[in-house]
Amino acid sequence: MRTTAGTALLTDMYELTMIEGALRSGTASRQSVFEVFTRRLPARRRYGVVAGTARVLDAVEDFRFSGAEIDYLAGAGIVGDETLDLLRDYRFRGSIMGYAEGECFFPGSPIMTVRGTFADAVVLETVILAILNHDSAVAAAASRMTTAAHGRPCLEMGARRTHEASAVAAARAAVVGGFSGTSVLEAGRSYGIRTIGTAAHSFTLVHDDEEAAFAAQVAALGPGTTLLVDTYDVTRGVERAVAAAREAGGELGAVRLDSGDLVAQAFTVREQLDSLGATSTKITVTSDLDEYAIAALNAAPVDSYGVGTKLVTGSGHPTAELVYKLVSREGADGAMEEVAKSSVSKASLGGLKVAGRVRDRSSRAAEELVVSCATLGSGRAELERAGARPMQVELVRDGGEIVDEHRDDGALERAKERHLASRNELPYAAWRLSEGDPAIPTRHVDIYPGDDEDPAATI
Amino acid sequence: MRTTAGTALLTDMYELTMIEGALRSGTASRQSVFEVFTRRLPARRRYGVVAGTARVLDAVEDFRFSGAEIDYLAGAGIVGDETLDLLRDYRFRGSIMGYAEGECFFPGSPIMTVRGTFADAVVLETVILAILNHDSAVAAAASRMTTAAHGRPCLEMGARRTHEASAVAAARAAVVGGFSGTSVLEAGRSYGIRTIGTAAHSFTLVHDDEEAAFAAQVAALGPGTTLLVDTYDVTRGVERAVAAAREAGGELGAVRLDSGDLVAQAFTVREQLDSLGATSTKITVTSDLDEYAIAALNAAPVDSYGVGTKLVTGSGHPTAELVYKLVSREGADGAMEEVAKSSVSKASLGGLKVAGRVRDRSSRAAEELVVSCATLGSGRAELERAGARPMQVELVRDGGEIVDEHRDDGALERAKERHLASRNELPYAAWRLSEGDPAIPTRHVDIYPGDDEDPAATI
Structure with missing residues (x-):
């Protein structure tokens, strides 16, 4: 369901106070790279499933501060005039690339990369994470269920056990994970999903x-x-x-x-x-x-399974635990620099990243290759050297134009097919429901010039 | 956040096909009583918390099938012309009573009772359950957290870990459970909650x-x-x-x-x-x-706690497992009859119910008294005899007029205060975080004339 009222206030307050601070220091306009990834998969999960991409693109387009939003922010004293001026004119003018909807992912996979000024990109954090965390959690549960069902149809019936708007998104995410119908009518209207009941x-x-x-x-x-x-x-x-x-x-x-x-x-x-x-x-x-x-x-x-509560609540893991981290930004000299915090237990890998799936001779996935690089070109060359399938596609062109094929009427069906192909490419261990490691390991390579850290231990 | 687009398609398809069938048999117009309750509390929970009442009232008011909804239903062939005619004119014309928002509840507590024709009342099932299941799950988690915090402020910061619209409802439910602020701006705008970050x-x-x-x-x-x-x-x-x-x-x-x-x-x-x-x-x-x-x-x-993921996902129990069951309906002779299915493991108690909280001499809650009765009057007399505090209030007047005090600008703050009072009334065991029984037992009494079943074992 498209949120008709705009998405700009589906945002944590600190995104706006950070803009307020960054305007003071002159860093609001620094070119920045934010990355969406997870540090770990939930217990028993062998892979994650990217879902919600089309909804993210709609939310980015609808992310505008109209008069009503500005009036609220001004009245509540959330931010001052300079920030309000920036928000009044806000539309995302950067670029976004990411794993196509339906792809499997692993710890450290850069499933979405948002580039733009710090102000442009930081403010999208909450809504992008909310959508991807919810939809990917449901899709991952759905994928395990359709795997377990061995071809018998699985039908989504969980609307009554989750927030009424989540229910519609959950029905969509379930289809990404291989479900073939839903009970909830709004999902039929909004996404053309077959309704049952x-x-x-x-x-x-x-x-x-x-x-x-x-x-x-x-x-x-x-x-x-x-x-x-x-x-x-x-x-x-x-x-x-x-x-x-x-x-x-x-x-x-x-x-x-x-x-x-x-x-x-x-x-x-x-x-x-x-x-x-x-x-x-x-x-x-x-x-x-x-x-x-x-x-x-x-x-x-x-002959078929109707699944409710456990599907829409992610079967024990209602959120995908994806995070949105600044990994690179313009320095005082105008050059891009890798950045990463060093907090105990939450360290991140810095740098723009390019990712590929390395396959063995039988075309089965063997490794997630993540390359920290100064430019996309150098990263992609590294993938090519390794014979890896490139995982990232362009979702929003530089300047803010959305690549419509990732949210058009056929996008959901293609995401479902893409997921099936991506899952089938994984080693058999991926199909297990028991405890275990991710189906393939993530290998991190840093080709950023002059970098000598060893980041392997932190993925 | 009010759903501006109407709530009528936030509904399971079978609600409408049931109306289609009931129109055929002439039962669509039978007076019916549906009840929202839970069969059990989640593991380790000593009480549930009613939350979402104000959102239910808004959803009931917005539950209208406009031209766009009718066109979708007709085009998709979901139901036929007679049902479409009924839906086109639909507005809820029955009555709703229930536990006031913030009250604690227990297995078998009739937290909401919807009366109207079968068609009028059955069609609200999905959206009522969705709202109450989500909001009550978050409020119950919030209540345990504020209990554990012993007066230190708890602040809601989980927007990024749940569906973007759920996040706003979760912030509201957290306040019912005792939280004192939220990170998500839309919750500040929609519900006047203090925003932080x-x-x-x-x-x-x-x-x-x-x-x-x-x-x-x-x-x-x-x-x-x-x-x-x-x-x-x-x-x-x-x-x-x-x-x-x-x-x-x-x-x-x-x-x-x-x-x-x-x-x-x-x-x-x-x-x-x-x-x-x-x-x-x-x-x-x-x-x-x-x-x-x-x-x-x-x-x-x-000095204070900021809580994210675990709050908005109900701390291990993202749904309250509330169900919506037909408990009484008009028979062929025009008299109301108790009804209940007898499915193994899912048996329900029939009959209209009146509920009260019995307190001991120190005014501490001792028992949830649930009375199956033919009329509200006879049930209330039974509560009075037992000295029980009546739990149900009028939410929608017969005919469909909403009692605005349960959703006005002060409703959330009153629900927060009501929850604190309701929680404080419980025995100390209610505060424990460990495994255990509900804080008070539920006792069921059946004063329905001529009824000789013993329902005690099924709660």
């Missing part, structure tokens, strides 16, 4: 009995609908469901199971359906699923 | 050295500002920070520590500040805090 237990309960409910649903949605059969007794429910469809002249599309021991029930219900001759009637299951439950259901005769 | 590491790094950065910040924000002292060496940072403020003719407001061993550092930095004579300079800490880290820091000389 038939009825809840309340529909059965508002009727005098299950027969009446099933008859009404079949009359409205046709015999190909999915009937929820566990409001009362499942065996009786299945019987009535098949009968309701046949009375309307068809075979039932599917039954849905939403409680109890789903593995055992799937076998029982499949047997019952087959014995009733309803061999084409499918079984969909929906109760508190996550990637582990899905893996356990693989041996059962289930 | 000064500078990140990037601000120090964009300058040629720490002295220049501190001087610029003090010039812009005054010596009372908070300086981040751990970009390089903390001891040197503290020295420079105090000096920068004094050069500008004042004493430094505070230093911020954002990495390393915060407990040890807080002692060292306090000692250093005192030895420099900066006894009024405060210490704020901000690195990956949760309620346990805050509790551990209690013994250290820290």
Whole structure:
């Protein structure tokens, strides 16, 4: 869902007070390079998934301080007149490159790089991180679930368990991770995602009995609908469901199971359906699923999975822990300099970075190569020498023009395909749900002239 | 942040297909009672916190299907003409009562009760649950953190770690749970919450050295500002920070520590500040805090806590697991009947419910009394007999008029005060961070005429 009200106040106050300070010292106009990356993957995760890129591009475009925003900032005394003047004219005039949406990433992967003046680039920190952290967390969970489902369709149904606007973004991120439908209508309207859903237990309960409910649903949605059969007794429910469809002249599309021991029930219900001759009637299951439950259901005769809470909350990891760090900036002499803080436990690697995925002879990913370099050209030459697939694409051209192919109507479908290809390229260890290291190691090479630090230990 | 685009498509598709089916069977117009409650509290939680009520009321008011929404539904073939006609004219015409925002709740507490026709009430399920599940999860985490902080101010800084619109709602929910400020500007504009923030590491790094950065910040924000002292060496940072403020003719407001061993550092930095004579300079800490880290820091000389990720993601429980269930509806004879599904592991208690908090002689909460009753009058009489404090207030008057006191400009501050009172009323066990039962038990009494079930086991 496009935020119609502008995105400029979806911002931490300190982004603006930093501009206020930087205007005093003359550093607001220094050319700067900010990088989005993660220091580590969440426990048990073998890879991350870039998601939200298209939403970031929309948010950057909508990042304007209108009269209402300026009035609020002035009234609340957040910043002074000089900063307000800068914000009033603000539009992002720098450039952004990054991993294309759907790509897998690893600790230290520079998944988005924002270049511009310090003021231009720092102010985007909050909204860029919010979008990427949320959407990537959901996409990573979705990817594990679709891996565990081994080709059976996974459907997103978690809208009620997360913030109402997050739900729409979560549905989109789930598609990046391989999901094939969503329950939430706004995601259908905004992103063209197929919407799914038939009825809840309340529909059965508002009727005098299950027969009446099933008859009404079949009359409205046709015999190909999915009937929820566990409001009362499942065996009786299945019987009535098949009968309701046949009375309307068809075979039932599917039954849905939403409680109890789903593995055992799937076998029982499949047997019952087959014995009733309803061999084409499918079984969909929906109760508190996550990637582990899905893996356990693989041996059962289930046709599709509806996933709610665990998907939209990132299956234990609701945020991707991406950070946005200044890695290079113009010095007093006008030359670009690598910068990095040295805080205990939070040290960062300085410098503009170019990244590539090194593959072995069987075209399987073997290594994430991250090159700190003075210029993109020198970094890309290093990737070419290593035979690495370049990971970064242009998202916003220098000057602020957005590369529309990364947010057009086909962008989501392409991101889904890209993710599948990126995941399939990883070694088999990537598919495991258990504890373990990232699927491939990240190797950092520093070709910045005159640099002699050894940064390997800090990734 | 008010959703300006309307909330009607922030809805699961099945809400609309249920209306389609219910129109066929004539049940769409049956008077119905839906109830929001949770079956259990998350692990280690002794109480839940109602939050999001004001946002629910706004969402109900904005729940209208405009031409754009109708066009989408028609074009996508989601529902047929009769349902579209109903939706085109839709506005909620029923009534809503519930626990006032900020109240503590327990398993089985009927925190919101929606009455209206089946069609009127079922369609609000998704957006009501989304708001309450998100906001209550954040408020519950916030409440544990402010309890652990023992009066030291807690400040919300998590915008970058959650969906950009959730961030604004999370800031609001944090205030319900006792937080006293937020970093995110939109929460300042939308809800009048005090915003806070000064500078990140990037601000120090964009300058040629720490002295220049501190001087610029003090010039812009005054010596009372908070300086981040751990970009390089903390001891040197503290020295420079105090000096920068004094050069500008004042004493430094505070230093911020954002990495390393915060407990040890807080002692060292306090000692250093005192030895420099900066006894009024405060210490704020901000690195990956949760309620346990805050509790551990209690013994250290820290003045305030900035909490990010763990707050906005509900500290391990990003959703409150509230459900929205049909508990009573009109039968064929026009009389209201209790209804409940009997699915294994998901059984619900039927009937309209009235709830009260029973207190012991020292006015401390002893029990959550939940009465299933045929009418509000009979339920309230039962509460009075038990001497229980009635928990439900009118939120939407019958016919759809919203009770504005629950969403006006003062509503948030009152919810914060109400939460503090509600929490203080609980037994001391409520304050524990460890595993344990809900702070008070829920007792269910069924005075519905002619009812002989024993529902006690299902709460």
